[in-house]
Amino acid sequence: MTPVAVVTGAAGGIGAAIVRRLVADGFAVAALDVAPPADEGVRAAVEGGTVGWWDCDVTDPIAVHDTVAAVVARHGRLDALVNDAGLLSGRASFLETTPEQMHRFFDVNAVGVLLMTQACFPHLRDAEAGGRVVNLGSRTFFTGGPGQLAYVASKGAVIGMTRVMARELGEHRVTVNAVVPAQVETPGTQAHSGPEVFARTRSQQAIPDPVTGDVVAGTVAHLLSPDGRLTTGQCVVVDGGGLLR
Numbered sequence: 001m002t003p004v005a006v007v008t009g010a011a012g013g014i015g016a017a018i019v020r021r022l023v024a025d026g027f028a029v030a031a032l033d034v035a036p037p038a039d040e041g042v043r044a045a046v047e048g049g050t051v052g053w054w055d056c057d058v059t060d061p062i063a064v065h066d067t068v069a070a071v072v073a074r075h076g077r078l079d080a081l082v083n084d085a086g087l088l089s090g091r092a093s094f095l096e097t098t099p100e101q102m103h104r105f106f107d108v109n110a111v112g113v114l115l116m117t118q119a120c121f122p123h124l125r126d127a128e129a130g131g132r133v134v135n136l137g138s139r140t141f142f143t144g145g146p147g148q149l150a151y152v153a154s155k156g157a158v159i160g161m162t163r164v165m166a167r168e169l170g171e172h173r174v175t176v177n178a179v180v181p182a183q184v185e186t187p188g189t190q191a192h193s194g195p196e197v198f199a200r201t202r203s204q205q206a207i208p209d210p211v212t213g214d215v216v217a218g219t220v221a222h223l224l225s226p227d228g229r230l231t232t233g234q235c236v237v238v239d240g241g242g243l244l245r
Contacts, residue, residue, distance in 0.1 A: 003129075004075040005224065006030045006068070008058055008116060009085035012038040014136065014184055017213030018082055021221050023050055030071040032056040033085065058085045058112030068119040078123035080132040080224045083113045086155075091147030101150045109154035113161060117176075121169070130173035132224045135162050136216075137180040139239055159235055166233030175232035177223050182211040182239030206241025 005022050009015035010031035016039030022029050023045060030052045037043040037053065045051040052074065056067040072078055086109045113135055124131025138145075138155035145152045159178050166176040183201050202208045219238050222228055237243055 001077070001128075002026065002028045002075075003079040003127075004028045004030065004071070004077050005080040005082060006032065006071060006078065006116070006120060007082045007084060008032045008056070008112070009083075009136075010037070010042060010053075011035045012042075014181070014213045014216050015082075015084040016042045017217040018084060018220050019045070019051060021214065021217035022080075022082075022224070025221055025225075027080070027224075028052075028075055030054060030075070032058070032067060058083075058116055059107045061115055064115045064119045068116075068123070072123055077127070078120055078131075079127045079129070081116060081120045081124065081134070082220060082224075083116055083133070083135045083158075085112055085116075086136065087151070089148045089151035093147065094149040097149045102153070105150040105154040106157065109151070110157040110161065113158055117165060121172075121174070124169075124174050125172045127174075129226060130175065130229055131169075132228065133165065133169075133174065133176040134220050134223050135176070135178045137162075137178040137235065139180050139182050139237060139243065141180070142237075142243055142245065162235065163233050170232060173229075175223070175228060175230075177228075177232060178235045179216060179219050179223070180235055180237045180239075181216045182237075182242055184211055184213055184216060201242065202240070204242050205239060206244065209240055211239055 005027045007019050010019050011033035019029050019031050020041050032054045034057050046053045054067045057063050135158050137158050140152045141156040162178040
């Protein structure tokens with residue numbers, strides 16, 4: 001039977017690349033976002049009926065519950081969840097960071113992961129080949145990302161949550177991993193970083209090629225494949241060898 005995957009933050013950028021890759025790999029994809037699809041390929045897939053589209057705010061428990069229920073009602077199963085929805089950040093001193101900003105970043109980047117995974121778990125537990133969860137992290141958790149305190153802290157929470165969930169869900173044969181890319185040139189990141197920032201990042205890599213959404217999507221696809229069935233609790237860095245950790 002056709003495996004079913006839910007992808008959040010699917011309107012553009014990395015999320016859209018993941019949607020396209022999973023469709024190519026034979027998944028039935030339920031794409032979620034609060035914005036309409038901006039990626040041409042995803043928009044065409046939605047209009048053609050290849051991809052299902054749901055307007056869903058991952059911070060809203062009722063919306064999350066109802067959306068997951070609708071996906072399962074349509075497809076009859078759920079095999080994988082990719083938590084890509086998140087807020088990006090500009091740069092300002094931590095001295096200027098407000099409690100409201102901290103709460104907002106944690107609400108979207110971390111609590112959204114919690115709510116989606118909780119809602120999907122009963123169905124992932126029943127997946128024939130074992131359920132899969134992939135959370136999108138950020139390399140800034142390891143590099144410190146000056147000026148991005150709330151963002152970095154919330155993405156660090158995602159890595160911690162990944163490890164805890166992997167331990168707790170392992171007995172149900174559900175894997176949970178985090179994919180952590182370097183800077184990917186998307187409209188969202190380009191709003192906060194110029195070409196010189198991306199060039200400087202590539203210059204520090206062992207392989208100085210751009211890390212694209214398609215490259216990240218390939219790593220996600222591996223973790224969702226049968227070959228990823230015993231990889232869990234891991235933080236997979238996709239950055240051309242920038243960190244070498």
